[in-house]
Amino acid sequence: MTLVLAVGFAVVGVAGAASAHHNTISGTVACKTGGGWAVTWTVVNSEDRTEWITASNRTGVVPVGTELTRRQTRTFAETVTVKPTSPLTLTLSARWSNDTRATNSGSIKVEKFSDDCNVTTVQPPTVPVVDDCGPGNAHYGQVPSGPWTSTTNPDGSVTVTATSGHQFPGGQTTTTYPAPTDSDDPCPTPPVVPPVEPPVATPPVVTPPVVAPPEVLPEVLPAEARAVSARARKIDKCGTRGDVYKVVERSGVVYTSKGKVLRQGVWLKAGGKRVTVRAHAADASYRLQGKQVWKMSFRTRPCASAPEVAPSTGSR
Secondary structure, eight states, X not given: OOOEEEEEOOOOOEEOTTOOOOEEEEXXXXXXXXXXXXXXXXXXXXXXXXXXXXXXXXXXXXXXXXXXXXXXXXXXXXXXXXXXXXXEEEEEEEEETXXXXXXXXXXXXXXXXXXXXXXXXXXXXXOOEEOOSSTTXXXXXXXXXXXXXXXXXXXXXXXXXXXXXXXXXXXXXXXXXXXXXXXXXXXXXXXXXXXXXXXXXXXXXXXXXXOOTTOOOOOOOOOOOXXXXXXXXEEOOSTTTTOEEEEOOOTTEEEEETTEEOOTTSOEEOOSSEEEEEEEESXXXXXXXXXXXXXXXXXXXXXXXXXXXXXXXXOO
């Protein structure tokens, strides 16, 4: 911000009798980018002689030994981070080449330091890291909201920038989180359970009893199979990284996809735009009722600028 907010000065001279030697000292104030005030001091040598500063109440701004040549105007800058409670003053004592000496001051009033230039220091956010099982997929999750904006960089790092009127400790307005390191933990492989083939029933050998011809034998009925229902569901998030599906755990049911038996009761990665799940009866003592095939489609709409954090699903 370059808008000058104030100009104020006062000149006080202390020199020997009949001496007009003096410095004219004035100051200007402007808001500093990122917060605080930028102060510029102007010092003008009144004489056609070189002078040297012999004392300064703000040596970090105008050091002792500073030289001003004949009628030279010099400027000196400083940054003020805390609003003064009394006029800000620069007092300089000088000696000219003819050994004349003088002390002069310039001040800036408190009200010239606008409250609009204040800055609040905030702690940078803690950004979660999402590291699903499998190699090379660690990334940052959603950046918490606050007085800042965030950008995900091509290398996987995240840069957080404080908004106007705020800064991070040390006066920093940006902080960058390096790309997270992937744990490379492998995903668990569910055991492959082949479908259970129904047992071949061996008919019992029945020896007919010796009965009189009119007598009727009782009818033998087969055992009744137990009816079970299967179920599958999906979660379709933005992008494809967080797309998952799950088959509900059921006794007497075996689920397969692409010929592979699926682990029941846990969320599984979709790994593509379409997944087909089929349910089978575990053996002849069970029979399926209701839906037995699920054809799931997953959209590939893009995510927002900051990655989404997948909810905890129990999947590993």
